[in-house]
Amino acid sequence: MEKQHSPARPYTRKRTPWKALGKFTLVSAAVLGLTLTAAPSAMADSDPDPTIRELADQAGILFGSGSVKASESTADDRPPNYFSDPRYGQVLSEQFNSLHPENELKWNMVEPEEGVFDFAGLDRMVAFAEEHDMQVKGHGLISSAFNPDYLVAKTDPAELRAAMVEHFTTIMQRYKGKMDRWDVVTEPLSVYGGTGIEPDIFSERLGPDYIAEAFRIAHEADPTAKLFINENLVEFFPAKRQELYNLVSGLVAEGVPIDGVALQMHETLAAPTPGVLTDIVNEYKALGLDVTIAELDVHTYDPIQQAQIYGDVVAEALAAGITDISVWGFTDKHLYTWLPGAKPTMYDEEFNPKPAYFAVREALRSFVYNPSAPGKGKLSSGTANRDHDGDYTVTMDLRHRTPGAFFRLYENDVLIAAKPLNAVDVSTQSVVTPITGKANGKYVYRAELINSNGTTATTKTTVVVKHGSP
Numbered sequence: 342m343e344k345q346h347s348p349a350r351p352y353t354r355k356r357t358p359w360k361a362l363g364k365f366t367l368v369s370a371a372v373l374g375l376t377l378t379a380a381p382s383a384m385a386d387s388d389p390d391p392t393i394r395e396l397a398d399q400a401g402i403l404f405g406s407g408s409v410k411a412s413e414s415t416a417d418d419r420p421p422n423y424f425s426d427p428r429y430g431q432v433l434s435e436q437f438n439s440l441h442p443e444n445e446l447k448w449n450m451v452e453p454e455e456g457v458f459d460f461a462g463l464d465r466m467v468a469f470a471e472e473h474d475m476q477v478k479g480h481g482l483i484s485s486a487f488n489p490d491y492l493v494a495k496t497d498p499a500e501l502r503a504a505m506v507e508h509f510t511t512i513m514q515r516y517k518g519k520m521d522r523w524d525v526v527t528e529p530l531s532v533y534g535g536t537g538i539e540p541d542i543f544s545e546r547l548g549p550d551y552i553a554e555a556f557r558i559a560h561e562a563d564p565t566a567k568l569f570i571n572e573n574l575v576e577f578f579p580a581k582r583q584e585l586y587n588l589v590s591g592l593v594a595e596g597v598p599i600d601g602v603a604l605q606m607h608e609t610l611a612a613p614t615p616g617v618l619t620d621i622v623n624e625y626k627a628l629g630l631d632v633t634i635a636e637l638d639v640h641t642y643d644p645i646q647q648a649q650i651y652g653d654v655v656a657e658a659l660a661a662g663i664t665d666i667s668v669w670g671f672t673d674k675h676l677y678t679w680l681p682g683a684k685p686t687m688y689d690e691e692f693n694p695k696p697a698y699f700a701v702r703e704a705l706r707s708f709v710y711n712p713s714a715p716g717k718g719k720l721s722s723g724t725a726n727r728d729h730d731g732d733y734t735v736t737m738d739l740r741h742r743t744p745g746a747f748f749r750l751y752e753n754d755v756l757i758a759a760k761p762l763n764a765v766d767v768s769t770q771s772v773v774t775p776i777t778g779k780a781n782g783k784y785v786y787r788a789e790l791i792n793s794n795g796t797t798a799t800t801k802t803t804v805v806v807k808h809g810s811p
């Protein structure tokens with residue numbers, strides 16, 4: 342009855358991965374002594390209707406859904422067990438290779454009374470994941486909300502610390518080898534940033550070092566797990582982004598066992614400024630840390646704008662090297678939103694894919710489509726060399742070479758433009774970037790084209806502005 346973009350199919354169905362197909366085609370052509378001219382045409386017979394999961398597997402990344410609920414409890418004011426609708430589990434296992442809970446690992450849900458743990462829903466989730474060959478992520482060992490009264494009553498730091506050890510150890514050992522990565526601390530900073538660590542029972546009783554302590558306790562509980570700090574809105578508020586960076590680089594300097602930063606990315610009416618996500622990834626990479634996307638969803642009322650934002654975020658994330666992306670729920674039937682009426686996920690209430698679904702899929706598809714790294718594009722700089730004024734364009738042209746799925750432009754080594762490209766069945770690409778209001782000076786431009794096989798630098802172009810803006 343319900344409309345499906347493709348017939349229901351179990352994930353276990355084996356297909357020839359595109360990359361393998363591409364390599365096979367190239368190798369056999371070489372053996373036969375043939376010359377292949379346009380690489381993209383080697384892919385022309387690939388699957389026109391892949392799932393997100395198939396593409397993610399091909400790219401070698403995790404693409405998951407968080408905000409999954411399998412328990413019958415309604416103590417979190419959520420409907421019980423989303424899996425009671427078989428369509429839920431079907432789409433989840435068909436489209437994603439990872440999952441994580443919405444509230445079931447929050448303290449008041451998993452340990453509602455001291456020493457009494459409720460693992461029913463989590464066990465069901467883990468069993469589902471095993472059955473469908475999916476990864477499970479742990480989410481929310483510590484957060485400022487969701488703390489039961491018995492915990493709030495522990496005003497003695499030593500008692501609170503002991504409760505953390507008991508809580509983390511019981512949970513993490515139970516799911517050792519099953520939940521291999523964790524958001525240990527969620528939302529330690531104030532919403533808009535700029536005011537330091539948010540007061541809560543942990544920071545008030547243990548001081549700001551509670552974060553370092555939490556990571557140490559988690560590492561002790563499961564030394565094999567990867568541990569992340571989860572925060573929101575840093576992609577929108579530069580001061581908060583800096584604050585998180587200062588906090589995390591401090592942890593790294595102290596030798597705290599932290600593996601990375603989990604960006605929530607609950608987006609609203611606008612996408613983050615292009616390039617910001619890339620810069621964030623590079624900042625943390627320089628500290629030896631990973632960046633993941635933990636809770637992507639888009640709260641707009643316009644499905645087309647929503648699709649654009651979803652697609653742009655995923656395309657930039659892939660090009661930046663993020664290998665772990667989760668959405669915060671996938672159907673508007675079960676969603677988290679603070680905006681009344683917003684429908685922030687990729688599927689509607691009836692499990693039909695929305696434009697956002699196709700945008701995400703296209704971003705992944707474009708990224709993995711071609712069997713080799715992009716060709717070398719040529720950069721040129723519009724009218725600048727003639728007029729030497731401060732307004733000109735920088736153009737990248739690529740002809741009859743493997744296309745890129747993402748474009749990055751640097752001016753004097755600073756990233757100034759970042760843009761997803763369609764790399765599916767095209768052999769010519771052109772990207773025009775307008776530059777305005779430059780002061781006199783010399784500007785060296787270089788760019789990069791990126792796909793899942795690599796990053797290729799374009800030629801450089803230099804603009805000397807002599808009659809520029811004051």
Ligand code: XIL
Pocket residue numbers: 408417419443444481527528571605636677
């Ligand atoms: C949300 C849940 O989705 C809601 O059900 C709950 O009422 C509040 O918390 N960032 C997080 C998540 O890290 O744990 C939050 O989940 C959403 C924001």
